[in-house]
Every structure is written in C-alpha cells, then in structure tokens.
Amino acid sequence: MKEARKAGVKVSTRLNSNFVVVRFGAEFRKEDILSNIKPIQRVIDGKSYIIYPFKRCIWQGTAGNLFLVRGEGYDDFIPLFTTSLNTKPETAIMKYKERTAIEQTNKELKSYLGIEGNYFRKKKSNYGYIFILCLVYNFIQYLRRYLADKSFKEVFEELSFYLLCKEPPKCVSKLEKELESIFGNVGSEGSNKIKTRLERTMSISGAVIAE
Amino acid sequence: MEQINLLWSFLSPLESNKSLHKSLSELVTAKLKTPQLSIRAAKKWGILNLSTSFYYNQIKEFGKLFVKGVISLKDFLTYSSSKTKVCDATYLKREGKKIYGAKVIRNYVVGGYELLQDVLFTVERYKGSNFITDFRIINHNKRHLTKPKEIIKAIKTGKIKKGTGLSLMVA
Numbered sequence: 027m028k029e030a031r032k033a034g035v036k037v038s039t040r041l042n043s044n045f046v047v048v049r050f051g052a053e054f055r056k057e058d059i060l061s062n063i064k065p066i067q068r069v070i071d072g073k074s075y076i077i078y079p080f081k082r083c084i085w086q087g088t089a090g091n092l093f094l095v096r097g098e099g100y101d102d103f104i105p106l107f108t109t110s111l112n113t114k115p116e117t118a119i120m121k122y123k124e125r126t127a128i129e130q131t132n133k134e135l136k137s138y139l140g141i142e143g144n145y146f147r148k149k150k151s152n153y154g155y156i157f158i159l160c161l162v163y164n165f166i167q168y169l170r171r172y173l174a175d176k177s178f179k180e181v182f183e184e185l186s187f188y189l190l191c192k193e194p195p196k197c198v199s200k201l202e203k204e205l206e207s208i209f210g211n212v213g214s215e216g217s218n219k220i221k222t223r224l225e226r227t228m229s230i231s232g233a234v235i236a237e
Numbered sequence: 238m239e240q241i242n243l244l245w246s247f248l249s250p251l252e253s254n255k256s257l258h259k260s261l262s263e264l265v266t267a268k269l270k271t272p273q274l275s276i277r278a279a280k281k282w283g284i285l286n287l288s289t290s291f292y293y294n295q296i297k298e299f300g301k302l303f304v305k306g307v308i309s310l311k312d313f314l315t316y317s318s319s320k321t322k323v324c325d326a327t328y329l330k331r332e333g334k335k336i337y338g339a340k341v342i343r344n345y346v347v348g349g350y351e352l353l354q355d356v357l358f359t360v361e362r363y364k365g366s367n368f369i370t371d372f373r374i375i376n377h378n379k380r381h382l383t384k385p386k387e388i389i390k391a392i393k394t395g396k397i398k399k400g401t402g403l404s405l406m407v408a
C-alpha cells in the first residue's frame with residue numbers, strides 16, 4: 027500500500043470530465059495527464075474502446091488500477107477503478123457493463139415499484155414486502171420477453187391500465203351509481219338531482235316579476 | 238377474468254396453500270394496478286377486499302417463510318437457470334423509528350445523513366433481462382455479517398461463484 031501511495035495517482039476531486047488528480051505529489055488536469063499516457067485500443071462485443079490505463083492509483087485510501095475508458099463516438103471518458111491489480115482493462119469494462127445492468131434493476135425497483143415507500147419495521151415484514159416486489163419485478167421482466175422493444179416502464183404502465191380497465195376498483199362502481207343518480211337524466215324533460223336543486227334555489231324576486 | 242387469472246399462473250408454486258396463494262395474488266394485483274398506493278389506501282379504494290391487518294400478517298408470513306428458506310424467488314421463475322449472476326447492494330431510503338436493518342448513513346451523493354437500509358440483490362441475466370433470484374438486508378452492526386462477508390458466505394454456500402469485486406460472473 028505504501029509503495030502504491032508513493033508511486034501512484036491520488037484522485038483529489040470527483041471523477042468526472044473535469045477531475046484533478048494528484049500524481050507524484052503534484053496536481054494534474056485530465057488533459058495534461060492524458061498527454062503523458064499511451065492509450066490502448068480494445069474491441070469488446072464488437073465495439074471499440076480507447077483506454078488510458080493508470081496503474082497503482084490511490085482512490086479514497088484504496089490502491090488499485092484506474093482505467094479511463096472512452097467508447098467509439100464519445101467525447102468523455104468513464105473512469106473505472108478496480109482494486110484487483112491484475113485486472114485487464116477488458117475485464118474491467120465487462121464488469122462495468124454488468125454493473126450498469128443491476129443498477130438499472132435498482133432504479134426500476136425504486137422509481138416504478140416504490141420499494142422505498144413502506145412503513146414496515148420488523149424483519150419479517152420487511153423481507154415479505156421486498157419479496158412481493160421482487161416477484162412483481164420478475165413478472166414484468168418475464169412479460170417483457172414477449173412484448174418486444176418495450177421498456178420496463180412501458181410494460182408496467184400498460185399492464186396497470188389493462189388491469190384497472192378489466193377489473194376497476196370498487197370505488198369506481200360506487201361513484202358510478204352516485205353519478206348516475208345525479209346526471210342520469212341531464213338533457214331530458216324528466217327531473218334529476220341537479221335540475222331539482224336548481225329549481226329550488228333559484229327563486230325569482232318579486233321585482234323581476236313586476237318588470 | 239379468465240385472462241387475468243391466467244396472468245397469475247406464475248404464482249402456482251404456492252397453490253397448495255390456498256390462503257397464502259390468494260393473498261399473494263391480491264397483493265401482486267394491487268401493486269400492479271396502483272404501485273404507489275399503500276395497503277391502507279388500496280383497501281380504501283376497494284382494490285383489496287379483506288382487512289388491512291390480514292394483509293400485514295400475510296406479508297409477515299411471506300417474510301418468515303423467505304427468511305427460513307421455505308420459499309425462494311427462484312421457485313417462481315419459469316425458465317432454466319442462466320450462467321451469469323451479478324450481486325450488488327443498494328441503499329433504500331426509509332422513514333420512521335426502529336426499522337430493521339436501517340441506519341443513519343452519510344449519503345455522499347446528496348451530501349447529508351439519511352436513514353438507509355442496505356439491501357443486497359442477486360440478479361440473473363437471462364436473454365437480456367434481469368431477474369432477481371435472491372436478496373438480503375444487510376445489517377450494519379457487529380452481530381450481523383457485513384456486505385463483503387455476505388458475498389463470501391454466498392460464494393461458500395455455492396449461491397454465486399468467485400469473481401472480482403461485487404460483480405460476479407459464473408463460468
């Protein structure tokens with residue numbers, strides 16, 4: 027670890043397009059660093075990547091290798107940091123691609139299924155609630171295999187509409203009956219609640235009649 | 238109605254227990270119809286028919302069965318197992334007092350302290366889709382296993398094979 031600290035690069039700000047790193051005790055901007063590193067090119071799953079490898083870096087107190095990866099046609103680099111010093115850049119990219127997939131799962135669970143919005147406190151209730159949400163998640167993913175070119179959100183929303191349409195909540199039928207009695211005869215000669223109420227409340231004053 | 242009932246055929250592993258199967262299909266339906274509604278609100282809307290305490294008890298029962306290993310998410314998957322598994326944890330924002338596994342942790346993205354619950358999900362990739370096969374709430378205290386230890390345990394028990402970091406690939 028000490029050797030790595032001596033020889034390595036320390037990232038002093040967040041890793042984005044304008045990050046600053048400390049290397050051999052001095053701070054460098056991305057552009058300055060990149061001009062000193064020889065890039066390598068790799069093809070993974072038919073796509074070309076330009077990789078700037080920084081070996082033996084220190085990031086948040088941990089030694090590892092930093093790969094700045096830029097996909098074909100992109101301007102910015104994605105920083106990939108690995109604690110495994112023997113990891114090849116190709117492996118790091120493959121792992122990153124896997125990771126984005128599971129992060130998509132996390133996002134879908136939070137944004138669409140509302141995994142965070144519950145008030146269960148006990149262990150069993152928490153497990154039970156997450157278990158049900160995972161079942162729903164898997165079910166949507168299963169449907170997605172048959173509904174091609176549709177995102178998780180689209181399938182979920184459409185299924186939701188379908189179920190609400192086929193089996194409306196009971197409050198809908200209750201309200202429907204109420205509305206029927208209120209608006210049922212609107213436009214006809216017969217009386218309805220609105221017409222009766224209007225007739226009752228609109229008493230014409232004597233002055234208006236006299237005119 | 239026939240079509241809707243066919244939809245829930247994926248819950249068939251629980252068919253032997255009529256009560257659990259019925260309540261699970263009702264809870265899944267409610268979640269699909271109105272994902273943001275609580276059980277209490279779903280009951281008020283008339284989406285759930287029985288009492289709220291009944292559904293709370295049933296959720297607890299599912300949790301109990303899952304923790305004991307009687308039921309698992311794999312039982313409800315209808316395809317053959319794929320070779321790629323990815324394991325990663327995420328923080329879930331929580332509110333309230335004394336919530337299982339939740340702890341006040343600094344959120345470096347937002348820059349403040351939040352009550353968070355750490356959940357480790359194991360996901361299987363199958364034909365471009367992710368399926369959750371297992372999950373575990375990680376407790377940040379001395380009595381429970383930490384995230385790396387949970388992963389080591391999963392490797393030892395054969396749930397996942399050894400890889401690099403959190404991202405694990407089999408074969």
